[in-house]
């Protein structure tokens with residue numbers, strides 16, 4: 001029960017704000033798309049890879065650009081500058097997860113550990129992962145435009161599956177998705193976003209390290 005409560009606390013604000021009838025309507029719309037032939041055909045795979053994206057969070061953290069060390073993920077009260085969408089004079093009062101390096105560099109602060117890991121990797125403060133080492137979704141040996149297409153389609157499917165899971169929690173489904181399942185979908189989504197980010201940066205020189213991606 002405690003765990004289930006934790007996930008409900010982490011529901012996106014846009015889902016929490018929905019009225020119950022609206023949430024039910026959105027849920028049946030999402031389920032209709034998920035079970036459609038079109039969506040099935042547009043989704044290349046749900047086999048994302050052998051690694052568990054939650055158990056491998058520490059390995060997935062990229063080293064800090066400034067000092068080359070791997071930061072740790074900490075749950076502390078962040079600075080306003082680590083939050084998005086808040087004014088500079090905002091005083092954070094809630095603890096958030098963020099990457100914290102021994103050299104003093106800190107990453108974006110978020111409600112969940114795996115989101116803080118993904119945001120750190122894409123922040124420009126981390127050394128980019130070599131494409132050959134990208135561990136998920138079978139994209140390493142694909143041509144960049146094919147890899148991009150595959151990751152985009154996998155991300156679209158994950159967006160929809162996550163939305164369906166959040167909506168089921170919002171409407172009080174009798175058999176709600178478990179916290180770990182929801183967090184795994186979200187963590188895989190972070191990796192799809194990171195892969196797309198690496199493809200976008202491909203051929204460019206990383207502004208902090210001078211490393212060519």
Ligand SMILES: [Zn+2]
Nearest residue numbers: 064067101103
């Ligand atoms: Zn550092």
